Amino acid sequence: MEAKNNRIVIAIDGFSSCGKSTMAKDLAKDLGYIYVDTGAMYRSVTLYAMRHGMFAADNTIDTEALQKAMPEINISFRLNTGTGRPDTYLNGECVEKEIRSMEVSSHVSPIAALPFVRQALVRQQQEMGKEKGIVMDGRDIGTVVFPDAELKIFVTASAEVRAQRRYDELKQKGMAADFNEILKNVEERDYIDTHRETSPLKQADDALVLDNSNMTIPEQKEWLKQKFEETMEKLG
Numbered sequence: 089m090e091a092k093n094n095r096i097v098i099a100i101d102g103f104s105s106c107g108k109s110t111m112a113k114d115l116a117k118d119l120g121y122i123y124v125d126t127g128a129m130y131r132s133v134t135l136y137a138m139r140h141g142m143f144a145a146d147n148t149i150d151t152e153a154l155q156k157a158m159p160e161i162n163i164s165f166r167l168n169t170g171t172g173r174p175d176t177y178l179n180g181e182c183v184e185k186e187i188r189s190m191e192v193s194s195h196v197s198p199i200a201a202l203p204f205v206r207q208a209l210v211r212q213q214q215e216m217g218k219e220k221g222i223v224m225d226g227r228d229i230g231t232v233v234f235p236d237a238e239l240k241i242f243v244t245a246s247a248e249v250r251a252q253r254r255y256d257e258l259k260q261k262g263m264a265a266d267f268n269e270i271l272k273n274v275e276e277r278d279y280i281d282t283h284r285e286t287s288p289l290k291q292a293d294d295a296l297v298l299d300n301s302n303m304t305i306p307e308q309k310e311w312l313k314q315k316f317e318e319t320m321e322k323l324g
Contacts, residue, residue, distance in 0.1 A: 102243030126226030
């Protein structure tokens with residue numbers, strides 16, 4: 089796969105709450121690339137389903153209603169000039185805060201496991217990456233969305249470290265948080281994400297592994313910068 093005007097596709101996959109999004113946003117900003125948070129896309133579909141009563145009391149999903157609604161679900165990203173990062177919009181409404189809630193977190197995996205949801209969003213994601221110069225993070229970017237991406241990173245960290253990060257993040261935003269509930273959610277999501285039939289979370293054969301359990305953000309940035317430079321050198 090050739091780089092277009094010296095620009096490439098960077099695919100960042102990994103477990104939930106690994107800090108993938110922060111890492112990918114920062115990398116995109118440093119490179120002047122477009123950043124796409126695919127997790128936010130699945131969270132937006134989840135929020136839509138929750139708002140439209142598509143979850144029953146036992147958490148089963150009215151898949152027929154959701155499938156019918158998919159063409160009406162428009163997800164886009166707009167740069168927030170205050171933060172310098174993109175915010176997620178659902179049908180024209182900024183839902184960046186709503187999609188990060190614990191309630192959405194606990195409903196997103198079953199939505200993301202639905203084949204028709206994944207197919208619809210993968211199509212949109214592939215369209216976004218056609219011009220290169222993109223950093224995309226998610227669960228199946230290097231394996232399904234961009235199997236030919238020039239640089240693939242697979243991020244991992246222990247469940248406890250990830251739960252602590254999520255807890256700290258929610259507290260910082262002034263949102264309610266319970267460490268044990270978050271840890272349980274992280275472990276459940278890991279299980280669902282790695283065991284679903286459609287596009288399970290797995291490391292691409294040619295992905296570089298980054299275990300950031302004991303790394304600082306500046307150390308991660310340095311590691312990513314180095315891997316990017318090595319990739320560009322190889323491509324000549």
